[in-house]
Amino acid sequence: xxxxxxxxxxxxxxxxxxxxxxxxxxxxxxxxxxxxxxxxxxxxxxxxxxxxxxxxxxxxxxxxxxxxxxxxxxxxxxxxxxxxxxxxxxxxxxxxxxxxxxxxxxxxxxxxxxxxxxxxxxxxxxxxxxxxxxxxxxxxxxxxxxxxxxxxxxxxxxxxxxxxxxxxxxxx
Amino acid sequence: xxxxxxxxxxxxxxxxxxxxxxxxxxxxxxxxxxxxxxxxxxxxxxxxxxxxxxxxxxxxxxxxxxxxxxxxxxxxxxxxxxxxxxxxxxxxxxxxxxxxxxxxxxxxxxxxxxxxxxxxxxxxxxxxxxxxxxxxxxxxxxxxxxxxxxxxxxxxxxxxxxxxxxxxxxxx
DNA sequence: TATTTGGTTCTCTTATTGCAGAACCAAAAA
DNA sequence: TTTTTGGTTCTGCAATAAGAGAACCAAATA
Numbered sequence: 001x002x003x004x005x006x007x008x009x010x011x012x013x014x015x016x017x018x019x020x021x022x023x024x025x026x027x028x029x030x031x032x033x034x035x036x037x038x039x040x041x042x043x044x045x046x047x048x049x050x051x052x053x054x055x056x057x058x059x060x061x062x063x064x065x066x067x068x069x070x071x072x073x074x075x076x077x078x079x080x081x082x083x084x085x086x087x088x089x090x091x092x093x094x095x096x097x098x099x100x101x102x103x104x105x106x107x108x109x110x111x112x113x114x115x116x117x118x119x120x121x122x123x124x125x126x127x128x129x130x131x132x133x134x135x136x137x138x139x140x141x142x143x144x145x146x147x148x149x150x151x152x153x154x155x156x157x158x159x160x161x162x163x164x165x166x167x168x169x170x171x172x
Numbered sequence: 173x174x175x176x177x178x179x180x181x182x183x184x185x186x187x188x189x190x191x192x193x194x195x196x197x198x199x200x201x202x203x204x205x206x207x208x209x210x211x212x213x214x215x216x217x218x219x220x221x222x223x224x225x226x227x228x229x230x231x232x233x234x235x236x237x238x239x240x241x242x243x244x245x246x247x248x249x250x251x252x253x254x255x256x257x258x259x260x261x262x263x264x265x266x267x268x269x270x271x272x273x274x275x276x277x278x279x280x281x282x283x284x285x286x287x288x289x290x291x292x293x294x295x296x297x298x299x300x301x302x303x304x305x306x307x308x309x310x311x312x313x314x315x316x317x318x319x320x321x322x323x324x325x326x327x328x329x330x331x332x333x334x335x336x337x338x339x340x341x342x343x344x
Numbered sequence: 345t346a347t348t349t350g351g352t353t354c355t356c357t358t359a360t361t362g363c364a365g366a367a368c369c370a371a372a373a374a
Numbered sequence: 375t376t377t378t379t380g381g382t383t384c385t386g387c388a389a390t391a392a393g394a395g396a397a398c399c400a401a402a403t404a
Contacts, residue, residue, distance in 0.1 A: 026306055033299055043392065054300075054318070057308050063351065073394045078352060080393095099350060099402070107317040111324060127205055128226075134198055136229050145279040146226070148343075152283065155339050163335070167327050215362065235381065245364045250382060271372070271380060 021058050021065055030055050045072055046080040050089055053105040060093065060102035088113070118160050125153035193230050193237055202227045217244055218252040222261055225277040232265065232274035260285070290332050297325035 023031070031051040038047035048070050053061065061069075067077045081103060084090040088109045092101040128150045135143050195203070203223040210219035220242050225233065233241075239249040253275060256262040260281045264273040300322045307315050 024306075030299070030303055030306065034303065037296055037299060045393075054303050055306075057311070059311055059314055074351075075353075075395075076393050082352090101350085105314075107314070107321060110321060124209055127202070127209060131202055131206065131226050134196075134202065134227075139229070139231055142231055142279070149279060149282060152339060155342070156335065159335050159338070163328065163331050166331070167324060170327075217363075246381075247365075247383075248363050251363085254382090273380085 021056060021061070021069065023056065023069065027055050043080065043083070045070070045076045046083050049077075049080050049103075050084060050105065053090060053103065060104045062100045062102055064100075066103065115164060119157070121153055121157050125150050125157065128153070193228060193233070193241065195228065195241065199227050215252065215255070217242070217248045218255050221249075221252050221275075222256060222277065225262060225275065232276045234272045234274060236272075238275065287336060291329070293325055293329050297322050297329065300325070 031048060034051035034054065035044070035048040038050050042050065049066055052066065052069060053059070056069075058065075063077060063081070066072070066081070067074065070077075072080070081090070085092070088106055090103050091106045091109075092103045094101055128146070132143060132146050132150060135146070137143075203220060206223035206226065207216070207220040210222050214222065221238055224238065224241060225231070228241075230237075235249060235253070238244070238253070239246065242249075244252070253262070257264070261278055262275050263278045263281075264275045266273055300318065304315060304318050304322060307318070309315075
């Protein structure tokens with residue numbers, strides 16, 4: 001159980017992994033690029049942290065390593081990390097004899113998140129159906145168009161879980 | 173061609189469709205609900221206009237009708253309408269002898285928009301692939317997880333167009 | 345016991361968004 | 375020619391977001 005906090009005297013381990021992580025230009029560029037993508041749904045600081053944890057050679061970074069790499073203040077780092085933790089986009093491990101937390105990207109949960117996102121349609125088409133239900137019969141053509149659109153969303157909602165399954169099967 | 177501006181003296185047509193549109197409580201509630209959904213990607217005023225144009229009995233509303241129904245200022249109405257127009261989420265028609273524009277929801281384009289949105293994945297997985305390409309071999313397990321995720325996104329990207337086709341076929 | 349570490353929380357600034365209200369404008373009508 | 379209509383554009387304000395910096399804190403170390 002790595003996550004158990006079982007501290008040993010710090011001096012026995014200190015700086016063990018503290019080679020200053022140095023990013024190549026290519027990596028920096030990728031962080032910017034990914035960061036922009038992630039800003040769809042995340043604040044900039046959090047987006048760049050998420051990107052950093054994918055791009056960096058070293059996968060498990062401490063608070064201060066993240067802070068330094070991205071030139072963030074402590075508060076920004078703290079808030080962004082906690083946000084990402086609460087979204088399950090990252091997680092952390094601890095190491096025996098070391099109080100620091102090592103943050104890493106939570107890849108496995110991403111797929112879950114994606115499923116959830118796909119299925120968010122559900123709310124949309126249900127509300128749209130409500131809209132259709134209260135429309136007057138007189139706007140026939142529009143109603144037909146709307147119904148078509150709703151049916152389409154429902155179709156997607158039915159088929160997408162099947163796609164997930166198909167993917168799982170194709171891997172075996 | 174309804175869109176041709178062929179003005180006739182206003183008095184011959186004035187107020188023809190100017191029955192004050194009155195929304196039921198149910199409709200107002202639906203506008204709020206849909207409005208919230210649309211706020212994902214739209215400013216509040218624009219979101220509620222988009223909702224109004226789906227919910228209202230009357231489908232083609234003028235600038236002032238929209239403005240009054242939603243209690244917006246002229247500037248907010250103008251800006252929101254132009255935003256929606258530029259996104260192709262609404263369109264307008266004109267009527268002979270009438271300078272006003274009649275705005276309506278552009279349902280057909282919505283499906284297009286949805287396709288585009290689905291295919292936005294493309295950018296994401298391409299960048300992710302770049303990330304994977306520059307990762308050190310040493311983080312084998314992580315790389316495998318990342319690759320799995322990328323493959324999954326590529327799979328989705330391949331399969332979703334097929335789903336669109338399947339839908340089109342199922343309608344015939 | 346005093347100090348250091350690994351953060352968290354509070355306060356303040358700055359930048360951005362979203363909108364109201366008024367001024368403005370061109371085309372049409374009077 | 376003046377007025378009205380159907381908007382657009384400009385100015386300014388209030389609310390919110392994003393993050394810096396400092397104060398703070400509990401657990402671990404010295």
